[in-house]
Amino acid sequence: MYNILMSFYLILFFLFLVGLCIGSFLNVLIYRLEAKKRKSLNGRSFCPHCEEKIKWSDNIPVISWLILRGKCRSCKKEISIQYPLVELSTGLIFAATGYFFLQFGRFTALNFINIVFWLFFISSLIAIFVYDLKHRIIPDEIIYTALAVALIYVLTNVVLTGNISYLIDHLLSGLLAGGFFFTLATISNGKWMGGGDIKLVALMGLILGWQGTLVALYAAFFLGALVGVFTLISGKKKLGSKIPFGPFLVIGTFVGLFLGEHLVSFYVKLFL
Ligand SMILES: [Zn+2]
Structure with a gap:
């Protein structure tokens, strides 16, 4: 029972982390669709204001937005709250999905x-x-x-x-x-x-x-x-x-x- 419970919570936490990353991807997808697919989906993300490439360390879901206090590192312009909100919601809903499918040990x-x-x-x-x-x-x-x-x-x-x-x-x-x-x-x-x-x-x-x-x-x-x-x-x-x-x-x-x-x-x- 203990093992099942542990793996249950581990799966939920894993899904939360995956959700954060997928949320980050969704932000990029939304931005690229907005830009009418001028650029391909490959490659690293960049700041929509100054087009400066964003370092991987400044691109950690939610955490980077908090550390940078919602501003781009190079041009200091505001990064929309859409970014951390989408990441966090995706993480939470991913974990909830795992919970609803796997509750009571339905593995x-x-x-x-x-x-x-x-x-x-x-x-x-x-x-x-x-x-x-x-x-x-x-x-x-x-x-x-x-x-x-x-x-x-x-x-x-x-x-x-x-x-x-x-x-x-x-x-x-x-x-x-x-x-x-x-x-x-x-x-x-x-x-x-x-x-x-x-x-x-x-x-x-x-x-x-x-x-x-x-x-x-x-x-x-x-x-x-x-x-x-x-x-x-x-x-x-x-x-x-x-x-x-x-x-x-x-x-x-x-x-x-x-x-x-x-x-x-x-x-x-x-x-x-
Ligand atoms: Zn910028």
Whole structure:
């Protein structure tokens, strides 16, 4: 038991460290997508202001930002808080993913395979969250890659478990969620939802299945309404002005992943 517990926490800590580094990579990915891929993804990072190359010792996730107090070493211009925030969130969500898949000693091969898939989806979702928040658009490069991997994820699970209803559940959820948002986008002439949101909920349905998708959509709309009302009251936005919905969908997807089954069984117990 002691050994299992030790390896459990070691895996979580390892995932946290991996998450920090992936978060650092996501910052670079977001920046490069912003720069419309003028430069390749290879090579070391550089300061967006003075274009000075950043030494490896100044590029340690979170820690370097704290040591440099959020300023570039050579030009002293501010380094956005986006950098340490993305790194830290990715680290924490990576560790949480390990926790939810491996809790109570569920060290099965299928769980380990699914963790790898999930870490990929989570990385894509975090990049989408930041990009949509900043630019109100979901990059096709990220969402199409994630959709393709999601199909492989569903097929892998069906092959490994032999569970055909899993395939129907996840495929239908993706189609229905995407169709629902397509309808919303068509009715509102693209004002409520954009094309990116349609692809994002299709991804949500594919990876969560119907139970998780219901929880995720509920969480996204609830949170979206809450923030919408709050910004109206605070006078920051006028009625009908556009708040990107992608970030709410991303948070909803995380809620669906981590709490989906628990919330659904809770409601079922409550009302049935
Ligand atoms: Zn600089």
